[in-house]
Amino acid sequence: MGSKAWLVEDESAREMLDRVLTERPFLLLPPLHRVPLRVGNIVEIVGPSPSAKTHILIQAAITCILPRQWKGVNYGGLGHLAMFLDLDCRFDISRFSDLLNHRIMEAANGSSSEVDCQIKESEAQNATTKPYNEELFASCMRRFLYIRCYDSSEFLATLKTLHYRLQKERETHGVNVHVLLIDSIGAFHWIDRGSSSFSLEGDTRKSLHLQSVTETVVQEIRKLLLVHPMLVMATKAAVLGNRYSMNDSKRNYRTWSAKDNLHSRNVTSSDQQVPYREYMPAVWQSLITHRILVRTTDADFVNGEHQNVSTYLSEWLLPPLNSVDKFIVRDVRKHSCFAVFKKKNQISTLSFSCI
Amino acid sequence: MAPLKNLETEYPIIDSNFQNFCASHGIFSVEDFLIHDLYMLAAFAEQNVSSERLKEGITQILSIIDDMHQPWLNGMELLEDAKRNKHFLPTGIQGVDLLLGGGIRVGQLTELVGPSASGKTQVCLQTASNVARNYMMLYLDTGNSFSPQRIAYFLGKTNELASAQAKNQILQKVMSNILCHSVFDIFAMFDVLHQLESNLRCQERGGGCRIRLLIVDSISLLIAPVLGGTSTRGRALMASAGYLLKKLAHQHNLAVLVINHTVGSEGGTSKPALGDSWKSIPHSRLLLSCDRGSNVYNVSILKHPSMCLAVSTLRYLSRALFCIYLCPFYIRLLGRLQGLLFRTCPYRFAGDEKNIEKMELFHE
Numbered sequence: 001m002g003s004k005a006w007l008v009e010d011e012s013a014r015e016m017l018d019r020v021l022t023e024r025p026f027l028l029l030p031p032l033h034r035v036p037l038r039v040g041n042i043v044e045i046v047g048p049s050p051s052a053k054t055h056i057l058i059q060a061a062i063t064c065i066l067p068r069q070w071k072g073v074n075y076g077g078l079g080h081l082a083m084f085l086d087l088d089c090r091f092d093i094s095r096f097s098d099l100l101n102h103r104i105m106e107a108a109n110g111s112s113s114e115v116d117c118q119i120k121e122s123e124a125q126n127a128t129t130k131p132y133n134e135e136l137f138a139s140c141m142r143r144f145l146y147i148r149c150y151d152s153s154e155f156l157a158t159l160k161t162l163h164y165r166l167q168k169e170r171e172t173h174g175v176n177v178h179v180l181l182i183d184s185i186g187a188f189h190w191i192d193r194g195s196s197s198f199s200l201e202g203d204t205r206k207s208l209h210l211q212s213v214t215e216t217v218v219q220e221i222r223k224l225l226l227v228h229p230m231l232v233m234a235t236k237a238a239v240l241g242n243r244y245s246m247n248d249s250k251r252n253y254r255t256w257s258a259k260d261n262l263h264s265r266n267v268t269s270s271d272q273q274v275p276y277r278e279y280m281p282a283v284w285q286s287l288i289t290h291r292i293l294v295r296t297t298d299a300d301f302v303n304g305e306h307q308n309v310s311t312y313l314s315e316w317l318l319p320p321l322n323s324v325d326k327f328i329v330r331d332v333r334k335h336s337c338f339a340v341f342k343k344k345n346q347i348s349t350l351s352f353s354c355i
Numbered sequence: 356m357a358p359l360k361n362l363e364t365e366y367p368i369i370d371s372n373f374q375n376f377c378a379s380h381g382i383f384s385v386e387d388f389l390i391h392d393l394y395m396l397a398a399f400a401e402q403n404v405s406s407e408r409l410k411e412g413i414t415q416i417l418s419i420i421d422d423m424h425q426p427w428l429n430g431m432e433l434l435e436d437a438k439r440n441k442h443f444l445p446t447g448i449q450g451v452d453l454l455l456g457g458g459i460r461v462g463q464l465t466e467l468v469g470p471s472a473s474g475k476t477q478v479c480l481q482t483a484s485n486v487a488r489n490y491m492m493l494y495l496d497t498g499n500s501f502s503p504q505r506i507a508y509f510l511g512k513t514n515e516l517a518s519a520q521a522k523n524q525i526l527q528k529v530m531s532n533i534l535c536h537s538v539f540d541i542f543a544m545f546d547v548l549h550q551l552e553s554n555l556r557c558q559e560r561g562g563g564c565r566i567r568l569l570i571v572d573s574i575s576l577l578i579a580p581v582l583g584g585t586s587t588r589g590r591a592l593m594a595s596a597g598y599l600l601k602k603l604a605h606q607h608n609l610a611v612l613v614i615n616h617t618v619g620s621e622g623g624t625s626k627p628a629l630g631d632s633w634k635s636i637p638h639s640r641l642l643l644s645c646d647r648g649s650n651v652y653n654v655s656i657l658k659h660p661s662m663c664l665a666v667s668t669l670r671y672l673s674r675a676l677f678c679i680y681l682c683p684f685y686i687r688l689l690g691r692l693q694g695l696l697f698r699t700c701p702y703r704f705a706g707d708e709k710n711i712e713k714m715e716l717f718h719e
Contacts, residue, residue, distance in 0.1 A: 194591025
């Protein structure tokens, strides 16, 4: 009887789709909007420093912690928890709160893209809607969980105990952690590589060097995702092979990879195709489901009124979409936000279209 | 990291049986647990005769590991800490303070990049003299560039109207608040910083910690010699130094200011001595440059956590212009154009208004 009831209770495909879309919504966040992202995906954002990588993570976190609707206003968020593992130790909470405030004001004023003509208006309304927004702001900020790690052992200790932390947070907040943000994954690369030379007593003992650390990180994330489905987004600082340092980077690349192959064989052989120098071990590469490259543009920015504007390019490497998107981070007073997205140089039609 | 046998006195569950079990899997310390699959270990423990006790031991180890990481904080707690502790330290140079929105941030690592004689040490000394009026500060000097005379000079200039006695009092206070250390290699710097860390920890327990600023002039002179070649150890030292500075800054509420000099690169242009792998370490990076002809000094933000800037080395989105002449210095805020701008005039031209106006015209 039990099994029959279970069968009868089953849902139609339409109901299932509705349920899945509400329980595991897509994150369509510019400039990652070309590929719908959902829990279980592991996205790597590669780019030189600075290329708005952390900014993309912050915007993802804000989208995640904002409610879908609150007191009749549509905020378009997910209303879940967001976790931020700060390995670079450069996170600035005041910027985060500025951006969150900006998003709240933007939604409250019903504006969509015309940010700067309404900024003055929103300032005027700021005074009247302050207590109203304060409550929302505080509840959003409480849904943002942050930790900083100063070395690999702290990072591993965090990952090892993350399962219990996630359970605890789910109990206290009643919602799941939807995104896990890591900024940035290669932060301890040099320290871990340096420590690989101190191998101690015997072969059975693993030491805390690059290969074993990365293996454990990958293993822990894999296991975590089985029990707590989350969207994982990690940034990776990369050195682009650019015009003036081409010779330099080639020379370095050859010596480094030769050295790597000697003891850990950790660099993939398909390196030559990517426009940056890959340094994360292959085991990390195999974990990644999506990869996007961001970089600054060489093109001149529009001067004059758009003085506080930075233009970046984004390009999906995994899945490989042959299109380059231009996105702009605008500094509105202290608020920077993604504002304009222009399609540039679109070569192929998109197979991953957004709903 | 604690070897397991040292934990036995504190946690009786980690007995010799448990230690032997761990040793058979190549685990001798808590650190070893970090890179082992604990679920797999628990599965092995299942097969053992005393499986319950072993699993209890693993749970105990897990709670020890839980204390090894920094505490989890939510956004409100972070914001509260930032509002209470992470304020701005004014550098005392008006243009720079305006550009940075109030000065260098406590809890952050700020880097000054520039060719020689572009005013890097000048900015450091001036910041030191300004901050030392209220707080203690530590100056790590790697190239004998610290000059008490120049600091005394700044103080004299900013307190021109004060009486001789008041001037002397300020001078005494500022000089006693500046701790200067000469370090000539990176290991000496690690020594000093670890010493500082333990001192600060003691002082904080006593409640009387007043060190607010740490200047390393210049960090590139310490790091550049250990870099180079194919050795990864130099880079590991560099990254460790960066993390140590950031940890000190955040946990003990210090503002850290470091200097990075520039070297020539292939294209005939100059580039920062600590390049791409250092770039992701500091919070903000300021580029100083000097126009030899007009003696106008530029400061540009190359990177800042709350200003999203994508700038190549040739164009700057926001900048402050200022002039610094070799001693004597005289700084005067004249006005602002376009971005943020201020200039200083040489002491000998202090009264020469015509000359200043000419400079202003030139820039407009």
